[in-house]
Amino acid sequence: MSSRASTIFTVAGVTVLGGLVAYAVYFDYRRRNDNEFRRKLRKDKKKVKAAQSDAVQASAVKPEDIRAALLKVREEELPENQEEKEAYFLKSVDLGERLCHQGPTFHLDSALSFYRALRVYPSPVELVMIYQKTVPEPVFKIVMDMMQLDCDVSTWAEKFVRRATLGYYDVFPAKHFNVSVQDGSADTRGVKRKILVVAKDFEAGDVIYKEEPLVAVLDPDLQGKGTHCSYCLRHIQKGMAIKPEVDRLDSVYCSKDCQLKAKVQSQSLLFSLDPYLPPEMDSGIVGEQNNEKREQAQQKFAEFIKNKSTPLLVARFVGRQVATETSKLVPGQSVLADFPQVADKGSDYGIYDHIERLRFWEPSIEDSEVDLLRDVLASALPGLETSVTTEQYVLWKSKMTYNAFGVCYGGGRDDKPVSTDRPEDQERTRTPYGTSRQVGSGFYAVSSYLQHSCAPTARTSFSNGTSELHLIAFAPLKKGDEITVSYVDITQHASETPEEARRRRRMELVRGWKFKCECTRCLEELQTSEVAAELELGVDRDESKVERTAERLARGEAFPAAPVSAESVTALD
Numbered sequence: 135m136s137s138r139a140s141t142i143f144t145v146a147g148v149t150v151l152g153g154l155v156a157y158a159v160y161f162d163y164r165r166r167n168d169n170e171f172r173r174k175l176r177k178d179k180k181k182v183k184a185a186q187s188d189a190v191q192a193s194a195v196k197p198e199d200i201r202a203a204l205l206k207v208r209e210e211e212l213p214e215n216q217e218e219k220e221a222y223f224l225k226s227v228d229l230g231e232r233l234c235h236q237g238p239t240f241h242l243d244s245a246l247s248f249y250r251a252l253r254v255y256p257s258p259v260e261l262v263m264i265y266q267k268t269v270p271e272p273v274f275k276i277v278m279d280m281m282q283l284d285c286d287v288s289t290w291a292e293k294f295v296r297r298a299t300l301g302y303y304d305v306f307p308a309k310h311f312n313v314s315v316q317d318g319s320a321d322t323r324g325v326k327r328k329i330l331v332v333a334k335d336f337e338a339g340d341v342i343y344k345e346e347p348l349v350a351v352l353d354p355d356l357q358g359k360g361t362h363c364s365y366c367l368r369h370i371q372k373g374m375a376i377k378p379e380v381d382r383l384d385s386v387y388c389s390k391d392c393q394l395k396a397k398v399q400s401q402s403l404l405f406s407l408d409p410y411l412p413p414e415m416d417s418g419i420v421g422e423q424n425n426e427k428r429e430q431a432q433q434k435f436a437e438f439i440k441n442k443s444t445p446l447l448v449a450r451f452v453g454r455q456v457a458t459e460t461s462k463l464v465p466g467q468s469v470l471a472d473f474p475q476v477a478d479k480g481s482d483y484g485i486y487d488h489i490e491r492l493r494f495w496e497p498s499i500e501d502s503e504v505d506l507l508r509d510v511l512a513s514a515l516p517g518l519e520t521s522v523t524t525e526q527y528v529l530w531k532s533k534m535t536y537n538a539f540g541v542c543y544g545g546g547r548d549d550k551p552v553s554t555d556r557p558e559d560q561e562r563t564r565t566p567y568g569t570s571r572q573v574g575s576g577f578y579a580v581s582s583y584l585q586h587s588c589a590p591t592a593r594t595s596f597s598n599g600t601s602e603l604h605l606i607a608f609a610p611l612k613k614g615d616e617i618t619v620s621y622v623d624i625t626q627h628a629s630e631t632p633e634e635a636r637r638r639r640r641m642e643l644v645r646g647w648k649f650k651c652e653c654t655r656c657l658e659e660l661q662t663s664e665v666a667a668e669l670e671l672g673v674d675r676d677e678s679k680v681e682r683t684a685e686r687l688a689r690g691e692a693f694p695a696a697p698v699s700a701e702s703v704t705a706l707d
């Protein structure tokens with residue numbers, strides 16, 4: 135790989151996987167359904183040796199030919215809408231694949247085709263990494279040379295860099311949320327925290343915004359009980375529940391709409407024997423013979439999540455991504471799987487951009503945890519499991535554990551079994567009522583940014599009795615004011631002194647979110663209380679983490695993306 139290109143990869147801090155999922159699905163589909171493609175893959179293996187000598191010959195492709203070809207491609211108009219882009223992508227990859235097997239004479243044309251696909255792909259860096267593994271080396275090398283050349287004239291590379299870094303918070307959250315993300319105080323490592331502020335004035339009691347979760351789950355003890363909708367978490371009147379024929383979780387739904395959404399988004403992949411691919415893509419190969427294996431994998435996973443929420447949140451998140459990507463490959467496929475629109479329309483940011491910037495803290499994971507999910511995926515569509523690496527799983531789980539909100543309505547419930555886990559191992563969500571009163575957990579893109587305060591300016595509410603989060607102003611808010619909510623119960627209980635109440639709430643924050651509260655109320659109270667009364671909380675700094683790219687940006691470091699100089703273009707000569 136050229137050093138220039140590897141700099142781009144390092145700087146971009148690639149952590150996203152969406153494209154990979156799409157490509158895995160695409161490859162798998164081709165592998166199963168296209169005899170010709172299968173034959174070629176087999177031939178490919180035999181051709182490893184031949185490819186090595188090809189590599190020598192490929193260096194015969196002259197730099198001026200590469201440059202001329204690149205200039206030609208750059209003049210081609212790119213498709214504008216999503217559907218056309220996807221068709222163009224598939225056509226280009228397909229052609230690239232066919233040409234690359236026809237010998238060195240076609241390597242340049244093949245590379246050009248792969249390059250065309252890169253220009254429309256939402257996550258080009260990931261696609262390059264996939265090419266690296268799947269495209270014969272001599273062709274891959276030409277693609278890399280093209281990237282290097284193209285850097286200089288700053289088309290996709292610069293666009294990608296800008297998209298992945300600058301400008302995100304201009305379009306996220308979407309205008310209709312009435313809030314914006316701003317820089318707040320710095321944490322102990324000097325990384326500025328992100329805060330949410332209101333974009334206009336609000337009166338006390340006003341709804342600032344409503345937000346649908348990216349994913350939500352019922353508490354494990356309610357799963358399979360038949361009292362709450364497994365999709366929207368609504369309470370269901372006796373006798374009104376809709377029950378699917380096969381569902382490894384014994385889920386029930388409050389409406390056909392919820393049942394369909396759940397099925398399309400993840401349930402059919404994770405907990406049923408439905409064919410995974412839509413009929414247009416599946417010619418029956420992923421069928422009967424996998425049922426037993428699939429059932430076993432699902433049963434094991436269902437057993438594992440019997441008393442935990444987050445692994446199911448992650449599994450649903452994976453399922454929804456896969457469903458979104460798959461639906462893109464089938465023209466006219468329903469958009470039921472799509473994640474809620476949280477950035478302004480047309481801004482081209484995807485789910486990965488939203489997840490990448492969130493703070494997290496790494497919980498422990500059990501060794502088998504990732505494998506259980508991977509087995510479920512593999513048994514539905516072999517190859518799909520490669521999309522979920524342990525590293526990726528841990529990151530998603532960490533972000534969900536850290537940012538989820540408790541869904542609690544009607545004053546909450548009091549029948550939740552008491553957890554026997556150690557306090558530090560108990561699953562926690564942000565809710566002032568206490569995780570023990572919630573019916574489930576939701577993971578929200580915008581609300582993840584809400585900071586905690588022991589004297590909050592707003593509260594989360596689930597007043598329509600579902601997982602839709604309503605953010606309600608507590609007091610009048612002026613445009614630009616910070617919005618805070620309480621992550622924990624901040625009231626003083628009858629049995630507590632003010633100091634004990636303060637200790638309890640601060641301790642909860644340390645246990646769940648690993649930071650010492652610096653809200654105005656705590657700072658004031660701590661000033662007036664005796665120093666000796668300050669608590670040994672077990673954490674003396676903010677232990678939350680941010681991903682490398684997000685951290686660089688939060689620190690305000692300049693992005694070292696200076697276009698490649700003119701000299702380096704000629705360096706190919």
Ligand SMILES: C[S@@+](CC[C@H](N)C(=O)[O-])C[C@H]1O[C@@H](n2cnc3c(N)ncnc32)[C@H](O)[C@@H]1O
Binds near residue numbers: 491493585650652
């Ligand atoms: C769930 S995140 C909220 C969004 C976060 N501020 C960010 O920068 O992305 C929780 C993190 O916010 C910060 N935070 C939230 N409330 C805080 C408070 N009252 N005092 C200090 N830090 C707080 C801590 O860094 C904590 O790790």
